[in-house]
Amino acid sequence: MGVIGRKAVGSRDLIARFLTHAALVFAAAVIGLPFLWMLTTALKSPAEVYIFPPVWWPSELRLDNFATAWRSAPFGRFYVNSIVTATSGVALEIAVAALSAYAFARIKFRYRDQLFIVLLAAMMIPGQVALIPNYVVLKHLGWINTYRGIVIPHVSSVFGAFLLRQYFLTIPESLYDAAEIDGMGHFKTLFFIALPLARPVVGTLALYLFISKWNSYLWPLIVTNTQNMRTLPVGLAMLRQAEYAIGPEHLMAASIFVLVPVLVVFFIAQKQLIEGIAAGAVKG
Amino acid sequence: MAKRAQLVHGSADKTRKRLSSREKRDAAAFIGFTFPNFLLLGVFVFWPIIYSLYLSFFRWNMIAPRKTFIGLANYRTMIGDAVFWQSMRNTLVLAAAVVVVKIGIALFLATLLNRKMRMRGAYRAIIFSPTFTTSVAIAMVWGWIFDPNFGLLRVFINAVGLRSPNWLGDVQWALPAIIIVVIWSGVGYDMVIFLAGLTNISQEYYDAAQVDGATPWQCFWRITVPLLSPTTFFLTIVSVIGALKAFDIVAIMTEGGPLNSTNVIVYYIYQNAFQWFKTGYASALAVVLFAIIMIITLAQTRLSKRWVHY
Structure with a gap:
């Protein structure tokens, strides 16, 4: 003014x-x-x-609406399930992404370009198409209604691998050379040189993956079939069923349980997340 | 460090033998590093396409050990299935409404935000926030907002002298309600992408136009819109594919009802596969969805060259 x-x-x-x-x-x-x-x-x-x-x-x-909502279903258990599946999913996906990103950025291989196209192609295939086959595969593995079943089908990485590869390519050649002279293999170079330098990118990617895994509904809905294995979104959705017979005030209180962690993460890191999204989309 | 680097290059050139052994080592490392990703992609992304196509020729309830081969019968059923066509139509309406309204509002908001101003970060964060909000919780609160008796929306509808429709219980109004929620939750993402696109437009164009006496309105239509066309095109494709993949909001708010007036293709796949155990038919639907998304994605790469003006 x-x-x-x-x-x-x-x-x-x-x-x-x-x-x-x-x-x-x-x-x-x-x-x-x-x-x-x-x-x-x-x-x-x-x-x-x-x-x-x-x-x-x-x-x-x-305030007792929150207590009533918390007791209306095993929300403590839902929380544990969501935290375990989201965090382990993020850790695994980042590991998978970092390994393939490093390989595509730094390791020479005769079929590298062809494999890169395969990776690109995977991005075009929507997960919604894979629901039935994934369910059948998990049934054969005996993974239905397990943490593994919730997590493993969604830890392959295309977007994250691209993002990290872009970053690894910007690291000066001389640093990689120095690592090699010091006798570091690819694995050590990745963990002690490339990944520490990529910390901001890895951090943004981790937050982004955490939020999307925390929010995911369709796959955990399909792959879990007992109440004690449900994640928060699935458990919350189930509350609407007639057997629970709870009012809107309790549904809203329960929705807040589910939202609080993501909203906290979002508002702490909103600048980083929004700018990361914008940068990713413009480049892609 | 430079000295060391030179040393490496020198020694690498010297011996062919060591190079080839290095090549082998690199090949092994490459395969090892990418193996986890390609294994997972193979099992959970690529194999499902083949297996869906295979299952679509069978009748199967997912539990029975035997699948019955029925050729193209699932696809023939689909052609005569009114619910399938209804869900396709709903998906199309959703896609069209979302593309036009959501992208339009997002562009408007982005042009407003594309300058130095107070509260810019706060506006951007608030408008973007639904993007990362749990869709199940969004559907919960909107279900309550649309309540025809006690809902928040009724306040505003009554304020302008209208009677609130029975939103989610009315065949006419349920799909518009879903569209409103999808626009509400997606407009911030589009706005942020437009903002990124806008910062790439050089101020020189606007300065030059101003010298020539162009009005802001002319600047918008003659400079901003054409130069943003790559972004608009990207968002259109993303929004259409997003509409084709819609599930959460529909599943929570309406379960595809009333009378399938909000059923969309992914929800119909879910019903067939996991509620009615018509695995073969659901697989055929998934194959069709996959084909549609592939066509759009391939068309995108072709058309982006012709339509987008840089």
Whole structure:
């Protein structure tokens, strides 16, 4: 605002600036309102839930809705399942990605270009097409309703391998040469030279993978068949079934359990994540 | 360090023998390093295409040890299956609405944000936030927002003097409701991609246009839109493929109903395979979905050369 005072800004410019902010505030409100509605509903008493016009802010905050929601299903167990499958999935996928990224960036091999095209082709195949065959394979392996079954089919890496390969290619040749002279093999060079240098990229990739694994619904839904193996999104979705017979305030409270970790990760690292997405898409 | 590097090059050139043994070592390392990825991709990405095609010629309930070969019968069933066509139509409507409305709004917001301003980061973060939000939770809260009696949306609809439709329970309104949620959750991603595209457009074009007396409106249509066409094209393809893969929102909010008015192709595959155990038929549907996505992806590489103006 100080800028406007100091410089003689035309009134047309002022109006344009006002309209820009008005439009953006409106857009942010449209996006933010459902989140706010989720939160206020989760804090309402049943009497204030079923009322129209709605109460914007509950007269008394019913924090016990969260306790009721937590007890309505084994949410502690869902949390463990989600944390175990998401973190182990991220670790495995990054390992797989780093190994193949390094190979495509640094190791000479006669069929490297052809294999790179194979990797490219994999990106075009949607996971939704693979549901039935993956289920059949897992059944043969005896992995249905296990952590392995949830995790392993989704730790192959195309996007991550590309991203890390791009980064490894930017590391100066002389560093790789130095590593070789010091008697480091490819494996050591990857772990002690390339990966530490790529830490920011690996970090962004890890956050991105964590969020997408945490949020995934369709595959864990298919591959789990007992309540104690469900991940948070699957467990949350099941709450809507009639057997639970819980109100919207509890559904919203339970939704918040599921959302909190991703929203925390997002708002801590939002700049990094948004810029990573933009950069990835523009290059790709 | 330079000295050391020279030394390596020198010794590498000297002996052919060591080079070939090095080649072998490298080949072994390459195979070892890429093996985990290619094994996983082979089993869980490439094999499923072949196996889906194979299963699509059979009748099978996923449990029985025997599969019955029925040739093209699954594909013939599909041609006469009204629900299949309905789900294709819904998917198309979803794709078209999402492409036009979502990308339009995203471009508008991106042009507003494409300057130095207060709160820029906050606007961007808030509008982007649904991208990373658990879709199941999004579907939960929107299901409650669409509640015809106590929902938040009814407030705004009543405010403009209309009566709230029974959104998710009405054959006419359920698909529009799904479309609203998909746009709400995806607009921020498109906006961020447009913002990245906008920063690549040189300010010189706008300066030159201003000298020639162009209005902001003319600048937008004659400079911004054509120069953003690669980004718009990319987002169109991503959005169409996203609509073809839609599942979570539909599964939670409507389960494809009422009367299949929101059924989409992936949800129909899921119903056939994992609720009704028509594995063969579901595989045939998956093959068709795969073919459609392949055609779009291949068309993308062809058309991007013709349509996109740099």
